[in-house]
Amino acid sequence: MHPPLSLIFFFLTAGTSIGLFIFMYAIEFLQLFGKGQGLPKEVILKLGIIELLLIGAGAIGASFHLGHKLRAWKAIRRFRTSWLSREAVFSGAYGFTLLVYLVLNQLDANPFFEHFFGVLTFILGVLSGFSTAMIYASNKFVLEWNTSITVIYYLLMYLMLGSSLMAYFSYLYKLPYLGTFIFLTFLFLVLSFGFRLAFNIRQFYLKRPTMNEALNLPHNRPIRVIDTGSTTHNYCTEEFYYKKGKDMLSTVIPVAYLLTFVVPLFLVLYAWITGTHNQWILGLTYLFILVGSALERWSFFVEGNHVQNLFYGLYPEEGYKVRKGFMERKETKISLYG
Amino acid sequence: MAQYALVIDLNTCVGCHACATNCKEWNTQAAFGPLSDYDPYGREPSGVWYNRIMTYETGEFPNTQVFHLPKSCLHCQDAPCVPVCPTGATYKREQDGIVLVNYDDCIGCKLCSWSCPYGCREFDEADKVMKKCTLCIDRVYDESLPPEHRQPACVLTCPARARFFGDIEDPNSEVYKIIQERNGFVLFPDMGTNPANHYLPRIETKINLEEFEKHILKPDNPLFLEVMKRHHVSNKTPEQKQVEEVV
Numbered sequence: 263m264h265p266p267l268s269l270i271f272f273f274l275t276a277g278t279s280i281g282l283f284i285f286m287y288a289i290e291f292l293q294l295f296g297k298g299q300g301l302p303k304e305v306i307l308k309l310g311i312i313e314l315l316l317i318g319a320g321a322i323g324a325s326f327h328l329g330h331k332l333r334a335w336k337a338i339r340r341f342r343t344s345w346l347s348r349e350a351v352f353s354g355a356y357g358f359t360l361l362v363y364l365v366l367n368q369l370d371a372n373p374f375f376e377h378f379f380g381v382l383t384f385i386l387g388v389l390s391g392f393s394t395a396m397i398y399a400s401n402k403f404v405l406e407w408n409t410s411i412t413v414i415y416y417l418l419m420y421l422m423l424g425s426s427l428m429a430y431f432s433y434l435y436k437l438p439y440l441g442t443f444i445f446l447t448f449l450f451l452v453l454s455f456g457f458r459l460a461f462n463i464r465q466f467y468l469k470r471p472t473m474n475e476a477l478n479l480p481h482n483r484p485i486r487v488i489d490t491g492s493t494t495h496n497y498c499t500e501e502f503y504y505k506k507g508k509d510m511l512s513t514v515i516p517v518a519y520l521l522t523f524v525v526p527l528f529l530v531l532y533a534w535i536t537g538t539h540n541q542w543i544l545g546l547t548y549l550f551i552l553v554g555s556a557l558e559r560w561s562f563f564v565e566g567n568h569v570q571n572l573f574y575g576l577y578p579e580e581g582y583k584v585r586k587g588f589m590e591r592k593e594t595k596i597s598l599y600g
Numbered sequence: 601m602a603q604y605a606l607v608i609d610l611n612t613c614v615g616c617h618a619c620a621t622n623c624k625e626w627n628t629q630a631a632f633g634p635l636s637d638y639d640p641y642g643r644e645p646s647g648v649w650y651n652r653i654m655t656y657e658t659g660e661f662p663n664t665q666v667f668h669l670p671k672s673c674l675h676c677q678d679a680p681c682v683p684v685c686p687t688g689a690t691y692k693r694e695q696d697g698i699v700l701v702n703y704d705d706c707i708g709c710k711l712c713s714w715s716c717p718y719g720c721r722e723f724d725e726a727d728k729v730m731k732k733c734t735l736c737i738d739r740v741y742d743e744s745l746p747p748e749h750r751q752p753a754c755v756l757t758c759p760a761r762a763r764f765f766g767d768i769e770d771p772n773s774e775v776y777k778i779i780q781e782r783n784g785f786v787l788f789p790d791m792g793t794n795p796a797n798h799y800l801p802r803i804e805t806k807i808n809l810e811e812f813e814k815h816i817l818k819p820d821n822p823l824f825l826e827v828m829k830r831h832h833v834s835n836k837t838p839e840q841k842q843v844e845e846v847v
Contacts, residue, residue: 329708329728570719
């Protein structure tokens, strides 16, 4: 699949915004039960503005992959069936409730309403991330994405982005949660790393359809594409098969793993074990995760193989298993040789 | 419920691309047009097509066969492109099962094309909306056209008469009968999309002249005398006529 840069941008901004809010509000929420000391109002304001700006930038950025940006509001219509519609609704609602929460928090309004909107923003943020991940995970024609692992590691990466930035701000604003967030960054790095590996390993065991299945021919019949009807590329071969990306993928994936998981893990472990807490280490950890995540998202798109590529002979064949039993239950009779 | 669809006979399709060309010609000027072209006179001409013809080869040399597969929107009965559309721009008509795109609501997010396993939706870079085969709905319901012309442009133009159009749910329709009689099949049957467009499989026709001579031109065949009588009228000898008949 061709990687849309605007969606990668949305992942980074929305992921950081939602991840950061989840941890920021978690501290506030735990204070309700006498756990921790909460956050100073100025810090909540600063972090809240960053979250608002990021989700706003993400929404504007994401609209760049749309043909008609001004009609984007219409995307709320099919909430009942479309994950993209749900994502649009939840992301928009997240931004709105976040603003209301910040206003209530800064005005010292009724704590019930403040926390009501806090919890609502928290839930909407998670739902927004979940809906975005489900756009990919629910697509059964891109088998690489069509798994619950996609959703789990998508959300884990939101938490990874949020916790690493929260660790940085904990140092910057001298908050008493630095150790906690260094540990959480480590935890979500390890979990995301594990699930990303599982996502990649799963691809080797996928049972893929074949061109014979696409054309409804028996499996034992050799078939090859002679002509695709046009002398140049078309929308289908460009959108669903990114040749340049496929060539670069074997280089980009290791770099993405290195920048997103390995280097930040070393940095966090160094900070944790040696107790060296400074803004360089924590800032670099977030930056590495941010840049690595961009590459990781790029790889995620390029790794996806759409089944329509079968018609063009661009679908992977070697090293993959054919679906067992296919065609044995078919009743269609096709006579090519008489 | 009615379900209009195309039935394409792979046995007679010669891969001439007339259907694709006439589709492009009709639809680029009709209600759902234009079908934009990019760099039409340049080095890499491309553009939006509702219908593309793929050519495949099966078998192993020297026993190979080539067949052509015209592929346009299959108007799936469980169309996966419809529920994913965030605006409701893509919809399936209840009265005839045709899947259409409302260009005024389409935001060009391309998600419908991601959800089509057949690659039958194309993004128009000029209009910034998703476009696809409409089964020439503007022809099918146009009462100003003669009844025999109320068919998709591709069906009317096919020189090999390999394309049929009609209601595949109506047992009295021609397409229903053709699908039943000739084992019509669909593409990607396991994807759960239940496509409406069907294809008729290739059938190899063998004519054995030796068998013909052996059975028809035998003296004990009741038709033999009739054949002889006909040829007797002309000046040619029956043997010469027989040879001509066989050839």
